[in-house]
Amino acid sequence: MSLRRTGVLLWKELTKGSRSFIFILALVVPVLISLLLALLFGTFFSDRAKLGIVDEGSSQIPARAANMEALLVSEFESESELKDAVARGAVDIGMVLPEGFDEQMAAREPAEVDGYIWGESGLDSRAILGTSILALFRDVAGYEPPVEIITTTLGEAQTLPWEDRLLPFIVLMTIMIGGMMIPATSLAQERQDRTLVALTTTPTTLGDVLTAKGIVGVLVASTMAVVTLALNRAFGGDAVLLIGALILGSIMAVTFGLLLGVMTKDTNSLFGTIKAMGLILYAPALIFMFPEIPQWIARLFPTYYIIRPVIEITQMGAGFEDVLPELIVLVLLIGGLIGITAFAAQRKAEATA
Amino acid sequence: MNREMLGAVIRKDLRLWFKNRFLAVITIAALFGYAGIYYLLPSQIDETLEIGVFAPAIASALSAPLEEEGVILEQYASEAALKEAVTEGEVPVGVSFPGDLLAALALGERPTVDIYLSADLPQEFSDLYPILVEEWIALMAGTSMPVEFNEEILGPDMAGSLTPTRDRMLPLLAVFVLMVEVLGLASLISEEITTGTIKAILITPLSTEGLFTAKGIFGVGLAFVQVTLLMLVTGGLIKQPILILLILLMGAVMVTGIAFLMASASKDMMSVMWKGMLAMLILAIPAMNVLLPGLTTDWIKIIPSFYLVDAVHQVINFDASWGAVWSNVLILAAFAGVFLALGILALRRQFR
Numbered sequence: 001m002s003l004r005r006t007g008v009l010l011w012k013e014l015t016k017g018s019r020s021f022i023f024i025l026a027l028v029v030p031v032l033i034s035l036l037l038a039l040l041f042g043t044f045f046s047d048r049a050k051l052g053i054v055d056e057g058s059s060q061i062p063a064r065a066a067n068m069e070a071l072l073v074s075e076f077e078s079e080s081e082l083k084d085a086v087a088r089g090a091v092d093i094g095m096v097l098p099e100g101f102d103e104q105m106a107a108r109e110p111a112e113v114d115g116y117i118w119g120e121s122g123l124d125s126r127a128i129l130g131t132s133i134l135a136l137f138r139d140v141a142g143y144e145p146p147v148e149i150i151t152t153t154l155g156e157a158q159t160l161p162w163e164d165r166l167l168p169f170i171v172l173m174t175i176m177i178g179g180m181m182i183p184a185t186s187l188a189q190e191r192q193d194r195t196l197v198a199l200t201t202t203p204t205t206l207g208d209v210l211t212a213k214g215i216v217g218v219l220v221a222s223t224m225a226v227v228t229l230a231l232n233r234a235f236g237g238d239a240v241l242l243i244g245a246l247i248l249g250s251i252m253a254v255t256f257g258l259l260l261g262v263m264t265k266d267t268n269s270l271f272g273t274i275k276a277m278g279l280i281l282y283a284p285a286l287i288f289m290f291p292e293i294p295q296w297i298a299r300l301f302p303t304y305y306i307i308r309p310v311i312e313i314t315q316m317g318a319g320f321e322d323v324l325p326e327l328i329v330l331v332l333l334i335g336g337l338i339g340i341t342a343f344a345a346q347r348k349a350e351a352t353a
Numbered sequence: 354m355n356r357e358m359l360g361a362v363i364r365k366d367l368r369l370w371f372k373n374r375f376l377a378v379i380t381i382a383a384l385f386g387y388a389g390i391y392y393l394l395p396s397q398i399d400e401t402l403e404i405g406v407f408a409p410a411i412a413s414a415l416s417a418p419l420e421e422e423g424v425i426l427e428q429y430a431s432e433a434a435l436k437e438a439v440t441e442g443e444v445p446v447g448v449s450f451p452g453d454l455l456a457a458l459a460l461g462e463r464p465t466v467d468i469y470l471s472a473d474l475p476q477e478f479s480d481l482y483p484i485l486v487e488e489w490i491a492l493m494a495g496t497s498m499p500v501e502f503n504e505e506i507l508g509p510d511m512a513g514s515l516t517p518t519r520d521r522m523l524p525l526l527a528v529f530v531l532m533v534e535v536l537g538l539a540s541l542i543s544e545e546i547t548t549g550t551i552k553a554i555l556i557t558p559l560s561t562e563g564l565f566t567a568k569g570i571f572g573v574g575l576a577f578v579q580v581t582l583l584m585l586v587t588g589g590l591i592k593q594p595i596l597i598l599l600i601l602l603m604g605a606v607m608v609t610g611i612a613f614l615m616a617s618a619s620k621d622m623m624s625v626m627w628k629g630m631l632a633m634l635i636l637a638i639p640a641m642n643v644l645l646p647g648l649t650t651d652w653i654k655i656i657p658s659f660y661l662v663d664a665v666h667q668v669i670n671f672d673a674s675w676g677a678v679w680s681n682v683l684i685l686a687a688f689a690g691v692f693l694a695l696g697i698l699a700l701r702r703q704f705r
Contacts, residue, residue, distance in 0.1 A: 020623065021623050021624075021626060021627040022623075025627075025630075048477050050647075068480065068481075068484075069476055069477040069479075069480040069481070070477045070478060070480055070481035070484075083507065084650075085647070086507050087507045087508060088646065088647050088650065089646025089647040090646070090647030091647070095502075105498075105500075108499060109499065110499040110500070110501065111499065111500050111501070112500070112501045112503060113500055113501070113502050113503070114503050114505075115502050115503065115504040115505070116504070116505050116506075116507055117504055117505070117506045117507065118506075118507060118508065118646075119506050119507055119508035119509045119510045119511055119512075120508060120509075120511045120515065120516070120646065121512070122398065122400035122423070122512065122515050123400040123401065123423025123512050123513055124400050124401060124402050124423055126423070126512060127402055127423050127424055127485075128402075128481060128485075131484060131485050131488045131489075132481070132484060133502075134488050134491075134498060135484045135487065135488055137498050137500055138488075138491065138498060141498065143491070143496065144463075145463075145487045145491075146458060146463065146487065146490045146491050146494050146496065147454075147458075147463055147464055147465065147466045147486070147487060147490050148463050148464070148465045148466070149465075149466050149468055149483040149486060149487065150465060150466070150467050150468070151467075151468045151469075151470055151479070151482075151483060152467065152468070152469050152470070153469075153470045153471075153472050153474075153479070154436060154439045154440045154469050154470070154471060154472065155439065155440040155441075155442065155471055155472045155473070161475070185623070189623065267621075267623065268537075268540055268544075271536075271626070272537075275383055275533065276382045276383055276386075278383075278386065279386040279389065279390075286393075290393070292395075293393070
């Protein structure tokens with residue numbers, strides 16, 4: 001293997017390969033998904049009950065409702081807009097506050113409020129909203145709470161919010177698109193276009209080609225993984241250890257991508273293979289999302305050892321010794337994959353010759 | 354149109370598709386994967402609020418009105434048992450009422466109520482429970498508000514029997530299955546255009562119409578069989594099977610037209626991929642709206658897959674009949690016809 005030739009190939013991969021669809025996908029998808037999730041978790045995936053209000057006067061209720069942590073409050077200009085939002089499920093319950101409502105409440109005069117309930121809202125959301133609305137009315141009417149409440153928190157927190165549960169999936173996807181897809185598609189495309197044969201008839205060896213493509217994959221995967229963690233406000237813990245774990249994870253994704261690129265005969269077969277393996281590749285991240293599934297199952301999948309150290313470092317503040325067992329397995333897997341890839345590449349080269 | 358020749362082209366396409374045994378196996382594996390996702394998700398939605406209570410004197414007065422509203426009260430024999438249950442995660446919240454609560458309220462006093470919250474409880478719910486407890490006690494004390502709430506339920510009232518997420522996800526999985534097969538068909542055709550196979554076929558007595566018919570049957574068949582299998586294994590064909598099959602068939606015709614369009618505008622697999630991903634993202638939006646209601650407004654109806662997704666969702670999850678979804682089926686059929694015609698026109702231009 002020649003360093004100079006590998007360098008030339010690397011430069012070619014970076015300049016020409018960066019125009020490919022998969023390369024752009026590897027850069028754009030993690031950013032897009034991070035932004036999309038930030039939007040979704042602000043509203044749609046939230047467990048909070050959604051209340052819509054039309055204020056025909058100048059009631060204090062919308063502002064007070066917005067201050068309640070348990071509610072997601074939206075204001076609407078008209079009753080028809082509110083009804084449309086309730087019918088679509090954008091809010092669970094909508095109410096129309098008539099003009100002078102606060103004054104009526106303060107004077108303890110009877111008042112009427114029109115309300116709309118989304119048929120598909122759950123009993124829990126209805127109970128939460130019903131009680132919260134009553135509490136808001138009492139608040140505006142100036143009623144004193146009938147009891148004094150003392151709250152105490154017991155035990156230690158164990159559950160993770162959905163944003164944190166989804167993070168392994170996003171990071172793993174980022175690493176797999178950059179690390180696995182870029183070298184695999186590039187290799188399959190070169191084979192399909194017969195440029196690989198042309199290249200290897202020169203003094204350039206298949207090893208030079210694989211190394212150059214692999215380096216590009218590691219660079220893109222690890223850089224985008226860092227960007228994804230930063231975008232999701234999860235780049236924390238021991239930075240050097242985290243970057244080291246991300247680079248190791250990217251190397252494993254790259255070796256797997258190179259193996260796929262070597263084994264599959266064209267891009268059709270490659271995408272078919274990736275499509276079929278999707279569940280296996282992402283299984284550890286999917287299992288992490290659902291704590292009801294026994295978590296030990298995730299250990300059976302190789303990509304667990306890519307993502308677990310990252311999660312331990314970022315979400316649990318783990319140090320080197322804590323993640324060492326996973327990193328050792330990861331290094332062993334990388335070694336094994338490099339061996340298998342080298343063997344497969346050798347066989348392919350012999351078959352082509 | 355010669356039936357034998359049509360059959361020969363379809364057999365050739367099928368052979369090409371399944372020639373790669375790996376591709377054939379993984380097509381089935383992907384189906385199992387989708388079905389696996391479906392069965393991994395919970396089959397029911399828990400709509401209840403579970404609260405532990407130590408209420409020596411008012412247990413029955415508390416529980417009766419609340420259970421109808423989805424609040425389940427777990428009674429504990431002592432405050433210590435209640436605290437232990439919250440600490441161990443048996444219940445997320447525990448409320449300890451004083452024994453003389455009602456008497457104190459009657460005397461106009463403000464008794465103290467202890468609420469124990471599990472550390473796992475999200476912050477928004479931590480703030481909610483004190484409000485809930487205050488309201489229950491206010492109701493028990495008879496301090497009702499002089500407000501009449503005229504409520505109207507919009508849409509079918511599903512409280513207590515909400516559609517599980519996995520059933521909401523079925524239309525999304527169907528769109529994915531259809532679209533993934535589109536990618537395969539489009540790349541197959543674009544490869545045939547690039548390599549000149551199509552022109553070679555057209556030199557034979559097979560007419561252009563015959564070729565389109567064969568490709569159409571192959572594409573529709575491939576997509577339809579897979580999506581039908583998915584529905585079959587997930588129980589999606591239990592209600593109105595003929596209606597569902599018709600909707601899926603229309604969907605398969607529509608995506609075959611889209612595949613023709615993509616193939617006509619693509620040079621290779623990579624080109625098909627990015628166009629296909631874009632199409633998949635757009636067509637998946639209506640399905641995402643079913644999964645996350647309220648995501649979009651009426652503009653979603655301009656996306657052709659809306660009529661497929663909405664019809665499947667209505668039939669599977671709301672027992673809708675022919676009468677309820679006929680307009681969806683008609684519009685979907687129109688879209689399918691338009692896409693197929695456009696796809697054929699675009700491909701025909703490529704052959705010239």
